[in-house]
Amino acid sequence: MQTLRRFNPDWLKSLLFGSRTRSGLVFVVLIYALLIAIGFVYLYPLLFMFVTSLKSPSDLLNPMVQWVPTEFYTGNYEKAYRVLNYPNTLMASILVSVVPSLIQTFVASLVGYGLARYRFWGRNIALLLILATFIIPPQNTVIPQMLTYKEQGLLGSPWALILPAMLAQGYKSAIFILIFYQSFLSLPKVLEEAARLDGASDLRIFLTIAIPSALPAFIVSFIFSVVWYWNETFLTSIFLEGGVTTLPMQLSRFVQAYENLYPPGTVNIFDRLNEAVKMSGTFLNIAPLLVMYFLLQRWFVESVERTGITGE
Amino acid sequence: MTILRRAISLRLREALHGYGFIALWIVGFSLFTLFPLIETFRYSLHQVTVTAEGIRLDFVQWANYTRALFTDPNFIELVIGYAIETLVSVPIVLIFSMIIALFLNLNFKFKGLFRTIFFLPVVITSGPVIRELTAQGATSAPGIANIPAVAEFIAQLPRTLRNPTEYLLTSFILILWFSGVQILIYLSSLQKVDKSIYEAAAIDGASAWEAYWKITLPSLSTANIVNAVYTVITLSHFSENKVIQYVYNQTYAVQGGIGYASAMAFLYFAVMTVLLGIVYLFLAQQAKRERN
Numbered sequence: 047m048q049t050l051r052r053f054n055p056d057w058l059k060s061l062l063f064g065s066r067t068r069s070g071l072v073f074v075v076l077i078y079a080l081l082i083a084i085g086f087v088y089l090y091p092l093l094f095m096f097v098t099s100l101k102s103p104s105d106l107l108n109p110m111v112q113w114v115p116t117e118f119y120t121g122n123y124e125k126a127y128r129v130l131n132y133p134n135t136l137m138a139s140i141l142v143s144v145v146p147s148l149i150q151t152f153v154a155s156l157v158g159y160g161l162a163r164y165r166f167w168g169r170n171i172a173l174l175l176i177l178a179t180f181i182i183p184p185q186n187t188v189i190p191q192m193l194t195y196k197e198q199g200l201l202g203s204p205w206a207l208i209l210p211a212m213l214a215q216g217y218k219s220a221i222f223i224l225i226f227y228q229s230f231l232s233l234p235k236v237l238e239e240a241a242r243l244d245g246a247s248d249l250r251i252f253l254t255i256a257i258p259s260a261l262p263a264f265i266v267s268f269i270f271s272v273v274w275y276w277n278e279t280f281l282t283s284i285f286l287e288g289g290v291t292t293l294p295m296q297l298s299r300f301v302q303a304y305e306n307l308y309p310p311g312t313v314n315i316f317d318r319l320n321e322a323v324k325m326s327g328t329f330l331n332i333a334p335l336l337v338m339y340f341l342l343q344r345w346f347v348e349s350v351e352r353t354g355i356t357g358e
Numbered sequence: 359m360t361i362l363r364r365a366i367s368l369r370l371r372e373a374l375h376g377y378g379f380i381a382l383w384i385v386g387f388s389l390f391t392l393f394p395l396i397e398t399f400r401y402s403l404h405q406v407t408v409t410a411e412g413i414r415l416d417f418v419q420w421a422n423y424t425r426a427l428f429t430d431p432n433f434i435e436l437v438i439g440y441a442i443e444t445l446v447s448v449p450i451v452l453i454f455s456m457i458i459a460l461f462l463n464l465n466f467k468f469k470g471l472f473r474t475i476f477f478l479p480v481v482i483t484s485g486p487v488i489r490e491l492t493a494q495g496a497t498s499a500p501g502i503a504n505i506p507a508v509a510e511f512i513a514q515l516p517r518t519l520r521n522p523t524e525y526l527l528t529s530f531i532l533i534l535w536f537s538g539v540q541i542l543i544y545l546s547s548l549q550k551v552d553k554s555i556y557e558a559a560a561i562d563g564a565s566a567w568e569a570y571w572k573i574t575l576p577s578l579s580t581a582n583i584v585n586a587v588y589t590v591i592t593l594s595h596f597s598e599n600k601v602i603q604y605v606y607n608q609t610y611a612v613q614g615g616i617g618y619a620s621a622m623a624f625l626y627f628a629v630m631t632v633l634l635g636i637v638y639l640f641l642a643q644q645a646k647r648e649r650n
Contacts, residue, residue: 074466081461085475091496091531092478098494153382160379164372172380179391183595183630185605185623189616190397191390193413213386223383248375277484280597280606298486321494328490332482339481340474346481347473350542351549 099123099325103316125317126326129304130296136334139276139292146207147271150216151264157214158226159252163238173227180220184280192284202289207281217278222267225353229263230256262352265345269338276335297331300324402620413616422621433622436601437629439521444593444633446522447533451589452582455537459544460574473545480538485597488532492598497532536592540585547581548574579645586637594630601626 086093098106102119105111126132161169191210195201200209210216214223237259241251257264279294286292296303304319339346377384402422404415426433458476462469491497512523526533551574559569593599605626609619 077461077464077466081472084458085472087531088534089475089478091491091535092482094494094496095491157380157383160376164376164379165369166373166376169376172383175387176383179387181591181631181634182391182395183602183623183627185602185619186398186627187391187394189401189609189620190394193408197412210386210390212382213390214383215386215390248378252379273481277482277487278597279485280602284606294484294486298489300486300490324490325494328487331484331487335482339478343474343477347470347477347542350539350546 095325095329098322099126099329101322103320103322106320106322122322122326123330125304125308125323126330129300129307129323130293130327130330131291131303132293132330135291135293135296138290139294139334142204142207142282142286142290142292143272143275145204146211146216147268147275149208150211150214150219150271151222151267153212153214153216154219154222154267155226155257155260155264156252158223158228159230159256161223162227162230163235163256176220176223179215180218188281188284195285202286204286204290206285207275216271216275217281218271218274222271225263225267226260229260229353233259262345266349266353269342269345270349272338273335293331297327300327398620398623401617402624404617406616406620408616415617418617422618423625425618426622426625432604433601433625436604437626439525440594440599440601440626441629441633442522443525444590445636446526447536447593448586448589448637450526450533451537451540452585454534455540455585456544456578458537458541459548462541462545463548473541476541477538479535483535488598492529492532495528497535498528498530536589539588543581543585543588544578547578551577576645576648579641579648583638583641583645586641587634590630590634590637594633 097113097115099122100119101111101115102117102121105115105117105119108116161173192201195206200206207216211219233256237255238251241255246254276292277294279298282292282295283298286295301319304323308317308319310318345352401415403417403419405418405421407414407416462473462476488497508527512520512527515523555573556569559573564572596602601622605619605622608622609616
C-alpha cells in the first residue's frame with residue numbers, strides 16, 4: 047500500500063516520455079538505436095573492406111568466417127604494399143595534392159577578395175562565370191588542354207596540375223573562390239579602411255589584414271582541396287599518364303600490377319590475387335586520408351558553418 | 359567639376375585594383391576554360407586525327423552528333439540510364455541527409471561522433487575506391503539484394519523499371535555516401551531557424567509534427583535547392599559515371615576519336631543542364647508554394 051502511494055506515475059511518465067524541458071528515455075534510446083543502425087549501414091562498406099583485408103586465404107574460403115578472421119593475417123597488406131609501390135605512389139600523391147592545393151587556395155583567396163571588396167564593371171558576370179565553371183563537366187575542356195600539354199612536353203609532369211591552379215582554374219577552384227568571396231563579404235571593413243587611411247597599399251592590406259582574419263576559410267579550403275586532389279582520377283589519369291603515378295591511379299590498375307609482380311602461372315594458389323589483397327590495397331589507399339580526417343575532423347565537419355558557404 | 363572628376367578617378371582606381379586582384383582568374387578562365395571549351399566544340403564538328411606532326415581536322419558538320427544520337431547503340435542508352443539514376447538518387451540523398459541533419463540537430467551525447475561518421479565518405483570517396491567496393495558487393499543494401507524473392511521480383515519488372523531498381527539495390531549505400539556535404543548544409547540551415555518560433559507554435563498548441571511541416575520544412579527550402587544542385591553536379595562529374603567512362607574510352611578508341619568524344623561531351627553537358635533545370639524548377643516551385 048505504502049509503496050504504491052510513494053510510486054509516482056508522473057515521474058515514470060516523464061522519465062520515459064520526457065517533459066517540456068527534457069526528452070524522455072524512450073526517445074533517447076530510440077534515437078541512439080536509429081543512429082547506430084544507420085551508422086552501421088553507412089559504414090558497412092568500410093567495415094567490410096577492413097575485415098576482408100585481414101582475412102588469410104583459408105579464411106576467405108571458409109564460409110564460417112564472416113566478421114572475425116581466425117588469425118591476425120597481414121600477408122595481404124605486405125602484398126598490396128608491394129603492388130601499389132607504396133612509398134613512391136604515396137609521395138607522388140602527396141606532392142600532386144599538396145602543392146596545387148597550396149597554390150590554388152592562395153589564388154582563390156586573391157580572386158575571392160577582389161570580388162568581395164571592389165566594385166567594378168563585370169563583377170557579376172565574373173561571379174556567374176565562376177558558377178558556370180563549377181557546372182561544366184571536365185571532359186568538355188580537358189582534350190584541348192591535354193593536346194597543348196603534349197605539344198609543350200608537360201604531359202605526365204606535375205606542372206600539368208600546378209599551372210591551372212596558379213590561374214584559379216584548378217580542380218574545383220570555383221568552390222574555393224566562392225568560399226573566399228562569402229567569407230570576405232561577411233568580414234567587417236573597418237580595419238581595412240583604417241589601414242587605407244594610414245596609406246597602406248591594397249596588396250599589403252590583403253596580406254596583413256584580410257588573410258589573418260579569414261584564416262578559417264584558408265584552412266577549410268586547403269584541406270578540402272588536398273582531399274579532392276587526392277581523390278581525383280579523371281584529370282590525373284589524363285594529365286599525368288606516363289609520368290607521375292598517384293595512389294588512386296595505381297589502385298585502378300591493381301590487377302595488372304599484381305600480375306606483373308606475381309605472374310598467375312608461376313605462383314602457388316595462395317598467392318593468387320584475391321579480394322582480400324584488393325581490399326588491403328583499397329584500405330592503404332584511403333589510410334592517409336583517414337589519418338588526416340581524424341586529426342582535422344573539427345575543420346571538416348564545421349566547414350560549412352565556418353565559411354558560411356550556404357550564405358542565405 | 360573637380361569633385362566629380364575626383365569621384366570618377368576614385369571609382370576608376372577601385373575598379374582597376376579590383377581587376378588587379380582577379381587578373382589571374384581572367385587569364386586562367388580564358389586559357390583553361392573558355393578557350394578549351396570553344397576548341398572542344400570545334401573538335402566536335404570535325405573528324406580529328408592525331409598524327410606525328412600535330413592534329414588534323416576534317417570538317418564533318420554535325421556528323422559526330424548524329425552518330426551519337428542515332429547510330430551509336432550505347433551512348434543513348436547510357437545517357438538515359440544516367441538521367442534516371444540521377445533523378446532517382448537526388449530525392450534519396452535529399453531525404454536521407456535531411457533526416458540525418460534533423461537527428462544531429464537534437465541534443466544528445468556523442469553527437470560529434472555521429473557527425474564525424476556521416477561526413478567520412480566525403481573524404482575517402484574516389485573512383486578506384488568505389489570501383490573496388492562495388493566489385494565486392496559491399497555497397498549494396500546489406501542482405502536485401504541477395505534475397506531470392508527480391509531477385510525474382512526484379513526479374514519480373516519491365517525493363518524501364520528494372521534498371522533503376524537494380525541500381526537502387528546494388529548501390530544503395532553508395533547513394534547515401536553522396537550525402538555528406540548536404541547533411542552539413544541542412545544542419546547549418548536548421549541552426550539558423552529562430553528557436554522562439556517553435557516556442558510560440560508550442561504555446562499555440564502545435565504538435566512537433568505540425569511544427570516540422572509548418573516551420574522546419576519551409577525554412578529549409580533554400581538549402582533544398584543548394585543541395586539538389588550540388589548532388590546533381592557531384593553525381594554527374596563522378597569519374598565512375600558510366601557516360602564519362604564511355605566518353606573517355608572513345609577519346610582514345612580508333613573508331614571514336616577526339617571529335618566524336620567531344621560531341622558526346624557536349625550532348626552529355628546538355629542533358630546534365632536539363633536535369634539541373636528540372637530539379638531546380640521543381641524545388642523552386644515547391645519553395646514558392648510553401649511560402650504562400
